[in-house]
Amino acid sequence: MPGLSGPSDYSQEPSRHPCLHINAKEPFNAEPPRSALVSSYVTPVELFFKRNHGPIPLVDDIERYCVDINGLIETPKKLYFRDIRMLPKYNVTATLQCAGNRRTAMSITRKVKGVGWNVSAIGNAVWGGAKLADILELIGVPKLTSSTQSGGKHIEFVSIDKCEEENGGPYKASIPLSQATNPEADVLLAYEMNGEPLNRDHGYPLRVIVPGVIGARSVKWLDSINIIAEECQGFFMQKDYKMFPPSVDWGNISWNTRKPQMDFPVQSVICSLEDAQSIKPGKVRISGYAVSGGCRGIERVDVSIDGGKTWREATRFQKTGTPYIADGISNDKWAWVLFELTVDIPQSTEIIAKAVDSAANVQPEKVQDIWNLRGILNTSWHRVHVRIGHSNM
Structure with missing residues (x-):
């Protein structure tokens, strides 16, 4: 060339x-x-x-x-x-x-x-x-x-x-x-x-x-x-x-x-916490990204702080000052959304995030159900374990 x-x-x-x-x-x-x-x-x-x-x-x-x-x-x-x-x-x-x-x-x-x-x-x-x-x-x-x-x-x-x-x-x-x-x-x-x-x-x-x-x-x-x-x-x-x-x-x-993979499925990940991280008890801000392929917006991000027994809806946003509505005309339609939720965590636990896109597709619960030999498209629930300690690691 x-x-x-x-x-x-x-x-x-x-x-x-x-x-x-x-x-x-x-x-x-x-x-x-x-x-x-x-x-x-x-x-x-x-x-x-x-x-x-x-x-x-x-x-x-x-x-x-x-x-x-x-x-x-x-x-x-x-x-x-x-x-x-x-x-x-x-x-x-x-x-x-x-x-x-x-x-x-x-x-x-x-x-x-x-x-x-x-x-x-x-x-x-x-x-x-x-x-x-x-x-x-x-x-x-x-x-x-x-x-x-x-x-x-x-x-x-x-x-x-x-x-x-x-x-x-x-x-x-x-x-x-x-x-x-x-x-x-x-x-x-x-x-x-x-x-x-x-x-x-x-x-x-x-x-x-x-x-x-x-x-x-x-x-x-x-x-x-x-x-x-x-x-x-x-x-x-x-x-x-x-x-x-x-x-x-x-x-x-x-x-x-099988046909070549094109669109990516709905995905979300907690980014504010590492797995097996030690944190102080009390208020914790949980934040991360969520995205779906094929021009599908993110309808909801659910967060659990008790290993999936109960769920709370996180706040979603793209641009500061502009409300995010899935598939809304003011969105960046090909871009991720960021999410956040502040919760009280009194004890060691497993925190989970899962997203739902505008076509009602939801992340699968278990990675075992979508395991494949090339390890692609792991969109299972994202999990992080936190330990209550006296200082952050």
């Missing part, structure tokens, strides 16, 4: 914030402390989780950088970075969540395969860029189109990023053409994050943002876009990030029996 290259080793990695918990060094995968997630509605770039599959690509010449658009269309096109920046710019506040978020808790039940994420493989940012629907219209694919005249029904995004799982080939993923050409789906080719140019870890100079969908489909370091007839056949679409029942193991798995 002119202007953009993928290094063969890890000698030119960017610097990272020292507070990040490193789950893997090469490739670099790290998450912030959970308490950092509730310190602000918009996650600072340096505290946004880092999910990588290989060495971080380098921009050699931004003026030469372009994206090739090919496939089942009448007129292939090279789109230069300057061309994309001349299109109408949109800012979309959207939460990205790795499908493996909370994998460590799932692995306690039975061993799973994957990066050992705790609860912070998630972040909320303001992404700035051009809508993919506008870009496709430039090459003759009208808005709200589900198939091109040549039979293209999916949009494949190919990265410059090379990864072991693709036998040294590029990371890639796809979404349906109907989603890509729908302006209301807010799929972006983003070049900004929180008002600044993307940094290297997060896809500089250009990445895809697919709101409401697992982070694996928001391809970074974009190299090309292909209009194809079937779903992308890459590793991360066909042999990873699929949801299997607990009965399936590595001995009986059949990858083609």
Whole structure:
């Protein structure tokens, strides 16, 4: 790719914030402390989780950088970075969540395969860029189109990023053409994050943002876009990030029996307390995040301070001074909500959070019921145990 290259080793990695918990060094995968997630509605770039599959690509010449658009269309096109920046710019506040978020808790039940994420493989940012629907219209694919005249029904995004799982080939993923050409789906080719140019870890100079969908489909370091007839056949679409029942193991798995995971389910996590934390008896503020995929709002967050015997409803909010109503027109429809509740805790106990989205989907109670061999989509009730002590640990 002119202007953009993928290094063969890890000698030119960017610097990272020292507070990040490193789950893997090469490739670099790290998450912030959970308490950092509730310190602000918009996650600072340096505290946004880092999910990588290989060495971080380098921009050699931004003026030469372009994206090739090919496939089942009448007129292939090279789109230069300057061309994309001349299109109408949109800012979309959207939460990205790795499908493996909370994998460590799932692995306690039975061993799973994957990066050992705790609860912070998630972040909320303001992404700035051009809508993919506008870009496709430039090459003759009208808005709200589900198939091109040549039979293209999916949009494949190919990265410059090379990864072991693709036998040294590029990371890639796809979404349906109907989603890509729908302006209301807010799929972006983003070049900004929180008002600044993307940094290297997060896809500089250009990445895809697919709101409401697992982070694996928001391809970074974009190299090309292909209009194809079937779903992308890459590793991360066909042999990873699929949801299997607990009965399936590595001995009986059949990858083609499940579709690639897209929307993420309803999720909530307590961030103000660590598990097995010692606290003083009395008033305790419980806060965290809740989010659902597919543009579904959060209808309710329930908190229990007695191990699930009784429940109280927490306060939900996004922007200060604006009341949050699930699916309300003033919401950031692709973003998480933060929740909080102050309670009196006189004794050691288990605190639990569970969320309900606007379609009445609720988090499952037990992680055992949703265990899967890849450890994805752990959306079981989030539990923290607290001990009454004389000082905080």
